Amino acid sequence: MDNKLPEEWVCSTISSIANVKGGKRLPKGTSFSNSPTNHPYLRVTDFQDGNIITLGLKYIDEDTFNDISTYTINKGDLYISIAGTIGLVGSIPDYLDGASLTENAAKICDIEINKNYLKFFLNSNYAKNQFIEKTVSSGQPKLALFRIRDCELFVAPLTEQKVIAEKLDSLLAQVESTKARLESIPGILKQFRQSVLAAAVSGELTEDWRGTKELIGWREETIGTVADVSTGTTPKRTENKFWDGGDIPWLTSAATGKSFTYEAEQFVTEQAVKECSLKVFPEGTLLLAMYGEGKTRGQVTEMKISAACNQACAAITIHDKAIDLTFLKFILISNYEETRRAAAGGNQPNLNLKKVRDIPIPLPSIEEQEEIVRRVEELFGFADKVAAQVKTAMESVNHLTQSILAQAFSGELTKDWREQNPDLISGENSAAALLERIKAERAKLKPTQQPRELTKKATKS
Structure with missing residues (x-):
């Protein structure tokens, strides 16, 4: 941001127009209430995009609140995170008036300029970069309160x-x-x-x-009638002769996360292929994940390399010229949900080779398959x-x-x-006149202090 400001503006600091006060760590051993109370406790995880996320909001009981009651934040105040994700800024809504505030955040209160103007400024890169540059780290990075007070502000x-x-x-x-x-x-x-x-x-x-x-x-066919379906295995990890210096690509179900597989992350040796009865499948083989966590099971990838695979994959190699490879791949992608439902039960439902071979496939003429592939790829x-x-x-x-x-x-x-x-x-x-008025008003509110000598005499008497 260009620091050249309009003539009527002033470059000042946050401390010239507002107060900055920190939150409070909960007493050791404090547990949150299982149900909402009158005292919400705001954490950095509750701050998002300038708002308070009420889902997951925590609450404290009356006794705990009384212990930290001087560390509350009120409607109209701004919050700013000073640890964790530093520099999250937003307004406190009316319904959270008087909420307690975590020690990983601070409140900007007693704001004597337009509050929305200040909020927007604190969300600008000019302010955020100042916070990042002034963050100190002794374990967990933290932004000191005086750094916020010293933040340059364009008024x-x-x-x-x-x-x-x-x-x-x-x-x-x-x-x-x-x-x-x-x-x-x-x-x-x-x-x-x-x-x-x-x-x-x-x-x-x-x-x-x-x-x-x-x-x-x-006509209706199954995968088993038009393709060979087999799987691989995992050579013993403790046998170095199966892995060290290997140059034969070896794939797992993780490869099915991409539409095409051009390279492998792991390799096995010729000895592993021979002793573990591994089959090296040719380029153009479709790999279908037979089991795996989350969305993996049922995914399919087309191998653009020759590779072996583990037991979590079904390798589908077409042997019938009556079916187009890409057309079969589109069928498997289209049938993703049905394929997943065909898996056996248990804690982690799995497919097996028989279930894969029995997957039904509609089979038009090879000419129509090619037209279907052309249109799908175009769309x-x-x-x-x-x-x-x-x-x-x-x-x-x-x-x-x-x-x-x-x-x-x-x-x-x-x-x-x-x-x-x-x-x-x-x-x-003008902005200069505004800051002078704020300064004068603050001076009026400060308690009058007696000279030190008079204070000493009053103490002795």
Whole structure:
């Protein structure tokens, strides 16, 4: 951010316009209440995107609250995380008025400028970079309170602060709305691809090509009738002769996370192949994960290398010229959920070679298969282009927030407004005059201190 400010602005510090106070560590042995009480306890994990996430909010009982009651945060205060994810800033909503605050956060209170203006400034890279640079580390990195107080702050005239805050509210809301729409597109594209595959394997996609809804030339087969299905094994890890210096690619079900497999992370030796009866499958083999945690089971990859595999994979090698490799791959991808449901029960449901061989496949003529593959790849290519455009747009949007904040706190966002309203930013309305008033008001509130000598005499008497 350019430090050249409009003439009516002043570069000051947080301490000139607000107080910064830390939170409080809970007494040793304190446990949170199992049900909500009148005393929520705010932690850094509750801070997200300028808001308080109430899901998972913790509460303390009356006695614990009384022990730390001087470390509360009130509606209108700003919070800032000083440990963990440093620099998270947001406002305290009305319903959390009087909540207790963790020692890993601080409150910015008694704010004497526009609070939204200050919140937006603290969320700018100019402020965040100051916090990062001033973070000290003795184990867990932490931001000292005096570092927050010393943070440079660009103070605009009070009326202009309000205008800036309102403009930022509107502009950043539009950015968030755009971001939300962009974030929804990958899900839409996933549904699109699933619909394309469903249409492909049902014959709907090539209905116009056939000239009829009837599936003329289609027949039902199983994987076992058109391909060889086998698996591998895992050579003993303790036998160095099976692993050391190996140059034969050896795959696990982790490889099925990608559509194509071009390389292996592990290799075995020729001795392992011979003594462990490993089969090296040719390029063009489809690997189907027969078991695995999460979403792994049922995934499929096409091998672009010759490789052996472990017992968690079913290697499917086509032996019938009546089926196209890519068409079979599309069937397996389309049948992902059905394949998973076919797994046996237990703590971790698994497929087996018989179940894989019995997977049904619709089989049109080889000419229609090739047409289906062409159309699917064309539609998937379109989806890939959209996905790339969305990714680029998302990167731009993610930079847009900080770009807008930079314009706001350089005065660029309100340049025209200042030209149209010179009386609202000059003289008694200037930032310099505002800071002088704040300084004078604070001086009035400070308790009058007696000279040290008079204090000593009063003590002796």
